[in-house]
Amino acid sequence: MKRTEMMTEVSPNWDQFYRQDINAKIPFFCREDRIYDCLFSQQFDRHLLDRLFGVADKMRRLAQTKAGADFLASLLSHKRAMLYFVQPSTRTFLSFQNACHILGFKTSEIRDTSISSEIKGETPEDSVRTFSSYVDLIIMRHPVPGFVEKTAWVMNRAKRPVPVINGGSGKDQHPTQALLDVYTLNSCLKGGVEGKTIVMVGDLKRGRTVRSLSYLMKNYKGVRLVFVSPPQLRMEKDILDFLSRHLIPYRETDDLGPVMREADAIYMTRIQDEHDTAGESKKVDYSRFCFRQKDLKAIKDTCIIMHPLPRRDEIELSVDEDDRAVYWRQERNGMWVRAALIAHIFSVEDQILKRS
Numbered sequence: 001m002k003r004t005e006m007m008t009e010v011s012p013n014w015d016q017f018y019r020q021d022i023n024a025k026i027p028f029f030c031r032e033d034r035i036y037d038c039l040f041s042q043q044f045d046r047h048l049l050d051r052l053f054g055v056a057d058k059m060r061r062l063a064q065t066k067a068g069a070d071f072l073a074s075l076l077s078h079k080r081a082m083l084y085f086v087q088p089s090t091r092t093f094l095s096f097q098n099a100c101h102i103l104g105f106k107t108s109e110i111r112d113t114s115i116s117s118e119i120k121g122e123t124p125e126d127s128v129r130t131f132s133s134y135v136d137l138i139i140m141r142h143p144v145p146g147f148v149e150k151t152a153w154v155m156n157r158a159k160r161p162v163p164v165i166n167g168g169s170g171k172d173q174h175p176t177q178a179l180l181d182v183y184t185l186n187s188c189l190k191g192g193v194e195g196k197t198i199v200m201v202g203d204l205k206r207g208r209t210v211r212s213l214s215y216l217m218k219n220y221k222g223v224r225l226v227f228v229s230p231p232q233l234r235m236e237k238d239i240l241d242f243l244s245r246h247l248i249p250y251r252e253t254d255d256l257g258p259v260m261r262e263a264d265a266i267y268m269t270r271i272q273d274e275h276d277t278a279g280e281s282k283k284v285d286y287s288r289f290c291f292r293q294k295d296l297k298a299i300k301d302t303c304i305i306m307h308p309l310p311r312r313d314e315i316e317l318s319v320d321e322d323d324r325a326v327y328w329r330q331e332r333n334g335m336w337v338r339a340a341l342i343a344h345i346f347s348v349e350d351q352i353l354k355r356s
């Protein structure tokens with residue numbers, strides 16, 4: 001269903017809208033058959049993923065020359081973007097900021113509400129609405145689940161609509177991290193992600209990156225997932241139900257040792273203790289969910305080791321020297337994939353693909 005067909009049915013009440021099934025909501029965040037607000041991994045199909053990854057590849061090739069970089073920077077030089085990151089971030093913030101600059105955007109930022117008018121009592125909703133007076137794109141990270149979606153819902157109904165990109169919302173979703181993760185899997189694994197066994201390790205209950213990545217797996221045939229976590233931090237039922245509905249085989253274990261041998265990719269994550277309510281992470285023995293130098297001998301020669309970063313000690317530093325450790329490459333891929341997504345939202349990807 002296209003957005004125009006759906007508009008007559010859309011609820012003017014946020015709470016009612018929010019409670020709807022995601023498939024009913026997705027058309028509201030599209031315009032002219034393309035993503036307008038990027039909020040959930042479920043918005044991406046295989047065709048769009050392949051297209052975005054092709055645009056990312058083309059942009060990085062073009063940017064190797066001054067003429068190519070100048071061309072890219074001319075495409076959206078009349079646009080401005082707001083980065084509202086009120087939850088800590090290093091790489092998502094920087095990669096989005098630099099993705100904007102690659103395409104010529106001017107950027108503004110708020111990273112701390114104690115120095116915005118929210119400290120004077122302005123609601124977060126009014127605060128983000130203010131941005132639409134000044135900018136053409138809002139990129140957000142927010143600790144409250146659903147708040148980025150609510151911003152998109154508000155902005156879509158405003159007189160001057162502005163697209164919104166989710167740079168991480170609560171423990172809910174981080175769709176652009178999932179995009180760069182799949183781009184990395186495809187570029188580092190022979191034959192791409194199809195048919196591969198991906199082992200996700202760590203705090204799967206509260207890790208929004210592994211949630212968003214699991215959703216994207218519906219686009220790839222023959223993928224098998226293995227979830228390795230402490231019993232208290234298992235993947236949530238909504239994701240397991242989604243995988244079952246899409247006939248994606250998965251299994252759960254708390255023992256990394258045996259499963260690492262069969263992995264084509266091992267996706268490590270840190271414990272997400274910022275979501276603790278009563279220090280519950282302190283009771284978890286996380287040492288069993290770490291990848292050590294000695295484990296390099298156990299994994300396949302072709303297996304890649306990934307991490308959304310930041311890490312603590314769940315990957316031993318010396319592992320970085322191994323060619324199979326791709327997390328620093330993964331991080332850099334984020335800038336190009338995010339630039340490709342912005343190019344898509346602003347309908348300039350055809351110009352990029354046609355440029356010789």
Ligand code: CP
Binds near residue numbers: 088089090168308309
């Ligand atoms: N992967 C990721 O979201 O990193 P940051 O928190 O540094 O943005």
